[in-house]
Each structure stands twice: as C-alpha cells, then as structure tokens.
Amino acid sequence: MSLRHALLDLLAAGEPMSGYDLAQEFAVSLANVWPAQHSQIYPELARLVEEGLIVQTGEGPRGRKVYEATPAGVEALRTWLLETEPDYGVRSEAFLRSFALWTLTTEEAQAHLARDRAEYARHLQYLDTAIAAVDWSTSPSMRGRRLAIEFGHRFFTQLVEWADWASAQVEAGLLEPGGPLPAPPWEHSEGTDAKV
Amino acid sequence: MSLRHALLDLLAAGEPMSGYDLAQEFAVSLANVWPAQHSQIYPELARLVEEGLIVQTGEGPRGRKVYEATPAGVEALRTWLLETEPDYGVRSEAFLRSFALWTLTTEEAQAHLARDRAEYARHLQYLDTAIAAVDWSTSPSMRGRRLAIEFGHRFFTQLVEWADWASAQVEAGLLEPGGPLPAPPWEHSEGTDAKV
DNA sequence: CTATACATGTAACAAGTTACATGATTAA
DNA sequence: TTAATCATGTAACTTGTTACATGTATAG
Numbered sequence: 001m002s003l004r005h006a007l008l009d010l011l012a013a014g015e016p017m018s019g020y021d022l023a024q025e026f027a028v029s030l031a032n033v034w035p036a037q038h039s040q041i042y043p044e045l046a047r048l049v050e051e052g053l054i055v056q057t058g059e060g061p062r063g064r065k066v067y068e069a070t071p072a073g074v075e076a077l078r079t080w081l082l083e084t085e086p087d088y089g090v091r092s093e094a095f096l097r098s099f100a101l102w103t104l105t106t107e108e109a110q111a112h113l114a115r116d117r118a119e120y121a122r123h124l125q126y127l128d129t130a131i132a133a134v135d136w137s138t139s140p141s142m143r144g145r146r147l148a149i150e151f152g153h154r155f156f157t158q159l160v161e162w163a164d165w166a167s168a169q170v171e172a173g174l175l176e177p178g179g180p181l182p183a184p185p186w187e188h189s190e191g192t193d194a195k196v
Numbered sequence: 197m198s199l200r201h202a203l204l205d206l207l208a209a210g211e212p213m214s215g216y217d218l219a220q221e222f223a224v225s226l227a228n229v230w231p232a233q234h235s236q237i238y239p240e241l242a243r244l245v246e247e248g249l250i251v252q253t254g255e256g257p258r259g260r261k262v263y264e265a266t267p268a269g270v271e272a273l274r275t276w277l278l279e280t281e282p283d284y285g286v287r288s289e290a291f292l293r294s295f296a297l298w299t300l301t302t303e304e305a306q307a308h309l310a311r312d313r314a315e316y317a318r319h320l321q322y323l324d325t326a327i328a329a330v331d332w333s334t335s336p337s338m339r340g341r342r343l344a345i346e347f348g349h350r351f352f353t354q355l356v357e358w359a360d361w362a363s364a365q366v367e368a369g370l371l372e373p374g375g376p377l378p379a380p381p382w383e384h385s386e387g388t389d390a391k392v
Numbered sequence: 393c394t395a396t397a398c399a400t401g402t403a404a405c406a407a408g409t410t411a412c413a414t415g416a417t418t419a420a
Numbered sequence: 421t422t423a424a425t426c427a428t429g430t431a432a433c434t435t436g437t438t439a440c441a442t443g444t445a446t447a448g
Contacts, residue, residue, distance in 0.1 A: 003436090034287060035285050036436080043401085061399085086289060090351075095229045097277060098343055099205050100277055101340045116284075140373065181339065184327055199407080235409075
C-alpha cells in the first residue's frame with residue numbers, strides 16, 4: 001500500500017507528472033524513504049487510474065502520459081494518514097551490516113566504517129545542496145515537505161556522527177578482546193524521555 | 197540476500213539457536229533493522245543447512261532444532277561485508293508518511309506527530325532498558341554489537357527530537373499559508389562535512 | 393547520423409507477508 | 421483440564437527487482 005500513497009502524494013502536490021517523472025523523483029528525493037523502479041510504477045499508475053484516484057490530464061512527446069491526483073485521490077491520502085496504523089519498522093541493510101562488524105579485524109572494520117562515513121557525508125552534502133536550491137514557501141505541499149527534508153537531514157547527520165563514533169571505538173580497541181567498552185548511550189541523551 | 201546474513205550473524209555470535217529463537221530475536225533486536233517472520237526464517241534455515249553454512253547441533257522438546265554456524269558460514273558473513281557493495285537505501289513507512297503531512301490540518305498533523313513521538317520514545321526507553329540489562333564485554337560479537345545498539349539508540353533519539361521539532365513548526369503555523377518557515381538545517385549541523 | 397536521454401511497458405524471478413495447519417509441553 | 425506458549429512447517433498472495441523489449445525526440 002505504501003507505493004501507491006507515495007505516488008499519490010507526489011501527484012497531489014500540485015505539478016502534474018508522468019510515470020517517467022515519478023521514477024526520477026523516486027530515484028532522488030524518495031530514494032531513502034521508499035525506493036521504487038519504473039517497472040513497479042507504471043502498473044501502479046494504471047491501477048490508480050482504474051480506481052479513479054488519479055487521472056491522465058495531458059500527454060507529450062514519445063507517448064508521455066501526464067497524471068494528476070483527483071479529489072478522491074487526495075482523500076485517499078488523508079485516510080491513509082488518519083485511519084491506518086503506521087508501520088514504524090525500518091529496513092536498512094547498512095544498519096544490518098553493523099551487527100556483523102565483529103567478524104572483521106580492527107583494520108577491516110575501520111575500512112568499512114570509513115566507506116559508510118564517506119557515503120553518508122556525500123548524501124548529506126547532496127541533501128543540503130538540494131534544500132538550498134528550493135523555495136519552500138511556494139505551496140502547501142512544499143511547506144509540509146520541509147518537515148520530511150529535515151528528517152532526512154538529521155538522519156544522515158546522525159549517520160555520519162555514528163560512523164565517526166564507531167570508528168573511534170574500534171580504534172580504541174573495541175573489537176580486540178579485553179579492549180575498552182564505551183559508556184552507556186543514555187549518558188549523552190537528555191530531554192527525550194517518554195511523556196507517558 | 198540480507199535475511200540469510202542476519203541469520204548467519206546471530207548463529208555465528210556464539211549461542212546455538214533454534215528457528216523459534218531466531219524469530220524472537222527478529223521480533224525484538226532486529227525488528228527495526230531487518231524484520232522477518234518465522235515463515236521466512238524456517239525455509240531459509242533449511243537452505244543454509246543445505247549449503248553447509250550452518251549445521252543442526254542439537255534438538256529439544258516439541259521438535260525443536262538447534263543450529264550453529266559453520267566456519268564456512270562465518271566466512272560467508274565476512275565475504276558479504278568485505279566484498280559486496282552495501283545497499284545504503286532505507287525503507288521507512290513512517291518517513292514516507294511525513295511527506296504527506298501537508299494534506300492534514302494543523303490539528304490532525306499535531307495528533308499524528310504526537311503519536312509518532314510517543315511510539316519513538318517508547319521504543320527508545322525499551323532500547324535503553326535492554327542496553328542496561330546486558331553485559332557487553334562477554335564475547336567478540338557482544339562487543340561489536342554494542343556499535344549497532346548505539347546506532348539504534350541514536351536513531352530513535354533523533355526521531356523523538358525530530359517529532360518535537362516538527363510539532364513546534366506545525367504549532368507555529370508551518371502548514372498554514374503564509375506561516376513561518378524554519379531556518380535551513382545546515383545552521384545547526386557542524387563538524388559533519390565530507391572528508392572528500 | 394549517431395549517441396544519449398526520454399518514455400512506456402511486460403515477463404520472469406526473488407523476497408516478504410498473511411493465513412493456514414499441526415502438534416507438544418508447561419503452568420495454572 | 422485447559423489455556424498459553426513453544427515449535428515447526430506450508431500455501432497463497434503481494435510486493436519488489438532485474439531483465440527484456442520497443443520506440444521517439446533531441447543534441448552534438
């Protein structure tokens with residue numbers, strides 16, 4: 001159900017888009033949220049048209065088909081947000097890899113962490129450049145999307161910081177038997193207690 | 197390919213485990229990294245046995261089968277880390293939802309963010325309790341896993357902070373036309389520049 | 393005129409989820 | 421004795437990936 005809502009959101013945001021445009025969008029802004037290939041997008045668009053949640057409002061060269069969300073489509077988006085239970089699960093191969101770092105030597109782990117660090121920093125820099133290039137005040141969707149972008153910015157900032165921290169721990173001998181262990185995390189987290 | 201490496205990592209960590217044990221582990225510590233159901237785990241275990249990456253080393257009541265990783269299995273884990281390109285993509289429905297918050301009213305968005313916040317804080321608290329209950333010095337795998345746990349701790353801390361930030365922005369009128377927009381993210385991120 | 397980007401689609405396969413199915417042990 | 425938990429598995433379905441297939445417009 002997530003893919004269709006991602007498409008619906010993009011098409012409801014204002015600008016009419018083609019399947020090709022949407023695929024581009026998935027390759028950049030949605031790549032780290034809900035990746036999708038064009039082979040998945042085109043059939044889903046056909047289903048959305050069939051259900052009346054989007055309509056084709058234009059065409060272009062090379063058989064280009066341009067779609068927009070219908071009022072029913074926007075309503076479906078709202079219903080999704082308001083009436084379905086969020087799935088808070090996250091899937092990340094990079095995170096999974098960190099579970100297995102102990103099978104590497106200190107040097108190998110350092111190399112792995114350095115590569116991760118570079119990749120996260122590269123992505124963060126790209127994000128910041130993208131943020132700076134956009135006028136976030138133009139439309140309601142843009143204004144709201146600013147929240148999502150901040151989420152991404154903080155996420156990648158945190159990844160870079162984690163990689164640096166992990167690298168320092170490994171350098172200090174974490175992976176060597178008898179090496180020092182870091183202090184518990186709660187010593188550097190304050191003000192995030194549950195309001196329950 | 198990720199599921200098998202997650203299983204391999206757990207079985208290589210030291211303690212022999214059954215499919216049931218592994219499913220429990222996926223329901224807790226790996227739930228926010230690489231979720232998996234028992235229906236996916238049992239067939240994968242059978243394949244891993246067939247390929248000689250794990251062996252059944254014991255049995256228990258109710259047809260319980262206990263497995264351990266073979267040296268070939270540990271080597272396969274290392275090869276995965278050292279010789280395959282990481283997939284840095286992240287999939288998160290909660291993150292995707294934040295893209296569509298603009299379709300909600302200020303009040304509706306606040307309710308949604310409050311629910312997210314509570315869920316993240318709850319999970320963070322659970323994580324911290326779990327961290328405190330464990331002796332991280334016992335084995336190489338435990339020592340290394342400390343890095344992954346820190347990753348999770350920071351991730352959820354950041355989510356709580358983001359939800360608070362987003363809520364404050366919405367409260368200030370971000371979703372209302374003409375309302376104030378937050379300052380660009382880079383103003384509160386320092387020391388994470390790419391070392392490229 | 394030729395390579396690249398644009399543009400849409402389908403087919404075969406792999407991965408993941410939900411539901412079904414069965415039965416043993418244990419604690420109250 | 422009965423409910424909960426332990427324990428393993430399969431089947432049907434949905435979702436997602438990779439590869440195949442085709443053709444048009446544009447820029448150099």
